[in-house]
Amino acid sequence: MASKIVTFTLNGRRIEVLVKPLTTVQTLLRDQLGLTSTKAGCKQGGCGSCTVLVNGDPMMSCLLPVEDVQGQEVTTLEGITPTPGLHIIQEVFYENFAIQCGYCTPGMIMVSKALLDRNPHPGREEIIDALTGNYCRCTGYEPIIQAIEEAARRMNGNGN
Amino acid sequence: MTEEKLNVVGQSVLRRDGLGHVTGKTIFIDDINFPDMLHLKMVRSPLPHALIKGIDFTKAEKVPGFIQALTHEDVPKNIYTILCLIGVGPDEEPVLAEDKVLYKGEQIAAIVAETEDAAMEAVSKVKIDFEELPTVYDVEEALKPGTPVLKHWGTNHFVYEGHHCRRVRFGDVDKGFDESDHIIEGRYQTSPVEHAPSETTGCVARPEPDGRITVYTNTQALFFTMDNTALILGVPFQKLHFVGGTVGGGFGGKVDVIVEPIAALAAMKTGRPVKYKFTREEEMRVSSSRGAWRIYFKDGVTKDGRILARKITTYADAGAYNRHTPYAVTKHAANIAGPYNIPNVWIDAYCVYTNRQPSSAMRGFGVTPASFALEVQMDKIAETVGMDPWAIRFINAYRNGDMKPHQKVVEDATLIEVMQAAAELVGYELPEKFKKMSSLNREEA
Structure with a gap:
């Protein structure tokens, strides 16, 4: 199947990514975008180490296809860390x-x-x-x- | 003595790694990537005990992205045992299986590919011919005649300086039993436990321009792993540069030397960085676990609660290979009689091989199952004799200057003080005679 362009808001910034069908948000963040605060403890929805917020709700990014966040707001730990300082x-x-x-x-x-x-x-x-x-x-x-x-x-x- | 102002002791000091952890900027192994990095995945045995008759990589080699397959023939010193560094032998575990496998999930061949997916696909296309062999899963069965023998030296137990097990002999247990009013026996069985660290075991090995190999690893035993890797690869120690210290949970599960030697070898063979990181399934099913133990107690006790003789036979299920179990059994043997002053003790502690996933270190190193069995047995003694469980422990507690069964003088006894503090914390009123006891000396009888 051909790759698809998906547009969504990541940490307050609108981005456009090209992903293969069923690529997870976890894989996109870690491997494609280099945002490694989102961890990959089990890759099967069992540990919660990959939790991100989608429109403010916690979701396990290892079970979340990138196509599903089209037009949504995704927040990672990088996105809530102020510069300088801490939340x-x-x-x-x-x-x-x-x-x-x-x-x-x-x-x-x-x-x-x-x-x-x-x-x-x-x-x-x-x-x-x-x-x-x-x-x-x-x-x-x-x-x-x-x-x-x-x-x-x-x-x-x-x-x- | 002048009073010094202490800057750390007594203060609450923030963790050095804390800022990295709360911002997600701490770099764990899986966060390390290099543009030309390859991925290693393992061909594993689907059978618990089998002869390997042949391996066919033809279809695996055709998978797009396939780079190389490694077998035992590629490993300079394929047979090793981790504790060789402290004189434990003989070597008995293959880095990659040679003519047979001893447990389900055992490493047979490494596939190196451009991507993780390609490596996994190639692994699934490797064809192996096996001849299945009979298995043994029970520690006592394993020691019976006629059971399949797993080790090249002809037994299913580790040999301790020529002996069938780790032995402790102290006093005369038969005499102690004769002088006792009660004989109290117990059989205790623990289960294997997986450490299940949040971060799975893994490493990245990267060839440097100067010919060295840098290995980024989440091992809990950095230098131990580096030394073993050098021996396995047959390279001088200074050819390896190990970088570690960040461990996403270990609990003893990351002290074995499994991923680093083969990743470093793959990096040397391909000239490119190689990542070998366990999947969650591998962590659960293949990485070492806490071993299962079977422990038999026979105690001779007087009617007023003094333990006169303690005879113990105990079996550690090492699984298929040593890993750290021979050492765990020694620690177990030194601790299984407990922090009690018992004049006659006899212990046989076996390190037994079975066709199970190897067990190894986990919090307590053989002492945790000992403490479990021992303290349940102490309660059983209290019940049989008709005494308070606190009293049984105070009466038998060892003191400084007592001789332990393994012939070491007690120098740091704290059992009495710990029990006194525990009683106070749980609001249990101890009799005066126990409140007055001290580990430093023994009161007049």
Whole structure:
């Protein structure tokens, strides 16, 4: 099958890409565009390390054909990292040691971003629920949950 | 002593790699790509035990993008064992299988191609003629006469300085059993566990203009891997430059030397960078796991809870090859009697080969299954004798100056203090005599 041109918004910028049918957003980002913050832990929708936002919703980019994001807005970790500095969520992950090997971190941060954009005051259960699809094999879930709680406080102006 | 101001101890220090992790700028192996990079994929055995009668690459070679196939004949020193660096032998694992395979998924031939897809397609077109052999999957079956023998030295167990297993002999267990009021036996079985790191095992090997090979790898054992790779490739150590330190989860699963030698060889043969990275399926099904252990306890205990004799026979399922299991068994043997002062101990710890995926290091290195079996057994003793499980452990706890079964004097006992702290944390009120105990000395009887 012939390659197709797909147009969409990536990190706020409109781009046009040429992809073979069924190329995933993960493969496009990592191999074609060199945006490697999106990880490839399993390539089968099992680990969440490749989570990106599509119109603000978290999606596993390894299961997402590029054709499906035609005309949509895609955001990766590169897209939420300010220059210079860090996004509040990145700041709290860093300061609260919500990172160990770092491989699941980009996916965790993208899921947190989607959650906090939708729900600025999530309860602990809602945070746990949002992280269900994301796997941290270093089993650092507790500091991650606490970091998201802290991010919510800071984003709402109640942080220290 | 002057008081020094400490800058790190007692402070919360932010991680050096933290900024890379939260911005996604940390470079993991799969993030490393070179414009002329090739991909290596492995032809693996579909059978757990078989003779290889022939390999046919004809159809694989026709796949667009195919570059080269490598077999054992291309590997300068094909048979190795990782722990040769600390004197463990003999060599017994092939980098690429020669005339037979011992487990399902064993590496037989490497295919190097322009793209990952082309490499996978070529792998699927390699034809191998096998003659299936009978298999053995159970550690005790493996040691019985008439079972298929897997190793060239004629047994299904590792040989420890001429002995069938790692042995510990301390005191006289039969005498201890005679003097005991209770004989308490237990059989414990653990399952294999996959480390399942978020990032799968992998490396990129790149030939440099000066003739060296740079290997970017996510190994947990950089120098160990470099030295083994040099021995396998038959090159001086300084010909290799290993770059590592960033590991997307390891837990012991990335200490074996599997991907680097063959990727480096492929880079040397093709003159181009080569990436060899496990798929998630390979990580689950082929990479080393924590081994399964079978552990038999026989304890002689007095009616007031003193353990007088402990006899243990324990079997590690190494799977098809050594990897780190011979060492894990030694650590296991040193720890399986527990942090207890027992006058008579007898241990036989076997490193057994079966047709399973090789097992190796994982958090605790043979000690974790020992602790599991041991502490369940301690609870069983408490129940049989009719004592509090805390009491059984305080009564038998070793102290500094005691002799351990493997003939080392205890110098750093902390069991009593740890139990005292644990009791306080869980709100358990210990009797005064246990609160007063210390690892530093033994109170008057």
